[in-house]
Amino acid sequence: MRLIAASLATLVAASTLHAQSTALTPHQKLARSVYQQLVETNTVDSVGSVTKAARAMAARFRAAGFPAKDVQILIPPGKPTKGNLVVRYRGSAGSSASAPKPLLLLAHLDVVAAKRADWPRDPFVMREENGYFYGRGVADDKAMASIFVANLLTMKKEGVVPGRDIILALTADEEGGDANGVEWLVSAHKSLIDAAYAINEGGGGLLDGDRPVLNSIQAAEKVPVNFTLTTTNPGGHSSVPRPDNAIYELAIALTKLAQFQFPVALNEVTRPYFERSASVEPRPEMAAAMRAIAANPADSAAAATLSKDPRFASMLRTSCVATRLSGGHAYNALPQTATANVNCRVAPTSNADEVIATLTRVIGDTGVKISFTVPNTEKFGAAPSAIEPELLSAATALTKKMWGDIPVIPTMSTGATDGRFLRAAGIPTYGVSGIFSAPGETNAHGRDEKLRVKSYYEGLSFLDELVRSLSGSPRT
Numbered sequence: 329m330r331l332i333a334a335s336l337a338t339l340v341a342a343s344t345l346h347a348q349s350t351a352l353t354p355h356q357k358l359a360r361s362v363y364q365q366l367v368e369t370n371t372v373d374s375v376g377s378v379t380k381a382a383r384a385m386a387a388r389f390r391a392a393g394f395p396a397k398d399v400q401i402l403i404p405p406g407k408p409t410k411g412n413l414v415v416r417y418r419g420s421a422g423s424s425a426s427a428p429k430p431l432l433l434l435a436h437l438d439v440v441a442a443k444r445a446d447w448p449r450d451p452f453v454m455r456e457e458n459g460y461f462y463g464r465g466v467a468d469d470k471a472m473a474s475i476f477v478a479n480l481l482t483m484k485k486e487g488v489v490p491g492r493d494i495i496l497a498l499t500a501d502e503e504g505g506d507a508n509g510v511e512w513l514v515s516a517h518k519s520l521i522d523a524a525y526a527i528n529e530g531g532g533g534l535l536d537g538d539r540p541v542l543n544s545i546q547a548a549e550k551v552p553v554n555f556t557l558t559t560t561n562p563g564g565h566s567s568v569p570r571p572d573n574a575i576y577e578l579a580i581a582l583t584k585l586a587q588f589q590f591p592v593a594l595n596e597v598t599r600p601y602f603e604r605s606a607s608v609e610p611r612p613e614m615a616a617a618m619r620a621i622a623a624n625p626a627d628s629a630a631a632a633t634l635s636k637d638p639r640f641a642s643m644l645r646t647s648c649v650a651t652r653l654s655g656g657h658a659y660n661a662l663p664q665t666a667t668a669n670v671n672c673r674v675a676p677t678s679n680a681d682e683v684i685a686t687l688t689r690v691i692g693d694t695g696v697k698i699s700f701t702v703p704n705t706e707k708f709g710a711a712p713s714a715i716e717p718e719l720l721s722a723a724t725a726l727t728k729k730m731w732g733d734i735p736v737i738p739t740m741s742t743g744a745t746d747g748r749f750l751r752a753a754g755i756p757t758y759g760v761s762g763i764f765s766a767p768g769e770t771n772a773h774g775r776d777e778k779l780r781v782k783s784y785y786e787g788l789s790f791l792d793e794l795v796r797s798l799s800g801s802p803r804t
């Protein structure tokens with residue numbers, strides 16, 4: 329039955345797609361061509377070039393009449409493949425101190441590596457098939473990057489002068505690399521990207537099958553920090569074991585960590601998230617637990633119920649998990665060292681120093697030492713962004729117009745985006761896209777990354793209307 333239902337759905341999707349792709353508007357055609365150009369430009373950290381993609385987009389902006397001084401490629405010293413594009417679309421308000429601050433649109437150009445051998449077809453050739461776009465980056469994050477580009481080029485072509493400046497930043501090193509993207513722009517060129525607030529990835533709509541359930545705005549995110557657990561021992565001949573053993577000591581410490589759970593730490597985004605999500609949660613016991621924890625964050629029974637779902641477990645608190653392990657140096661020698669990497673996702677109400685103090689206490693006197701895996705990095709506290717009322721009301725009105733009476737819910741990502749660097753630099757940042765997908769459907773970072781064709785074009789319209797509204801650029 330499931331198979332039949334699935335293949336019927338595929339047929340319907342395919343016929344809808346066919347009708348759609350034959351009747352693209354000029355705006356949609358432009359977006360699709362930018363999208364394809366970006367996906368087909370390899371921007372993987374190790375072998376690709378973000379600069380190449382940034383230059384291709386810069387050429388489009390210059391050709392559309394943007395002055396050269398407002399289309400800048402910013403390349404960190406000694407990093408020729410890590411060029412960022414910053415475009416300023418000047419508004420009528422000018423840039424005096426009394427003018428409204430700009431609106432920043434952020435998307436990253438780099439993508440996670442994709443091996444040709446792992447994919448049924450070339451991941452750097454964009455395919456449109458069965459109602460989906462396929463290719464590395466079609467979801468993360470070249471859909472939004474191409475949408476922002478196509479929307480600004482279209483506004484320019486129409487002669488629109490926004491009420492306030494709009495800044496577009498297409499950046500490097502979100503997925504990996506050495507912090508040559510937003511983190512670098514914030515420290516080296518803050519004035520070029522300074523804004524009232526930013527629109528970024530991290531939000532979007534949720535589908536149940538083909539039915540829109542909610543539209544989310546990401547207003548907070550957990551911050552990743554890695555710790556190394558290390559234990560050392562003089563070692564010796566394995567034919568004469570001793571009670572002290574580096575591998576056993578590390579195993580005991582990791583077992584203590586596995587049994588530990590950080591306390592519930594809700595914030596101004598997650599508490600209302602649970603309250604509002606209860607109305608669209610299909611599992612009655614989960615919906616009840618959502619309402620209970622929103623009313624009383626100390627409700628441990630509600631926390632226990634929610635924690636059965638790994639996504640909610642992570643939204644409730646800081647989490648730490650062992651992700652790498654190594655130890656010993658020979659089959660016939662007692663281990664002299666054993667190490668593990670522990671990857672933590674720190675709740676916005678906490679920070680890396682608090683977490684290392686907690687882990688030290690949890691591990692206790694096992695003889696295991698704990699340290700930052702990368703010293704002095706990723707310690708950004710990223711307080712949630714209080715929702716900008718004009719953004720929330722514009723997104724809510726548009727959502728109602730496009731998808732009917734579904735809620736718009738501010739959320740916290742358990743994964744990280746570059747929003748944390750902007751928030752830490754005092755630029756409130758919101759993940760909002762109007763791009764809908766079913767849970768896990770896009771398989772971002774994985775094989776056959778995909779995005780619904782319908783969702784892409786809906787996101788194009790949604791972000792077009794939203795940015796015009798927030799920048800004071802009425803449709804001409």
Ligand SMILES: [Zn+2]
Nearest residue numbers: 468469502529
């Ligand atoms: Zn991303």
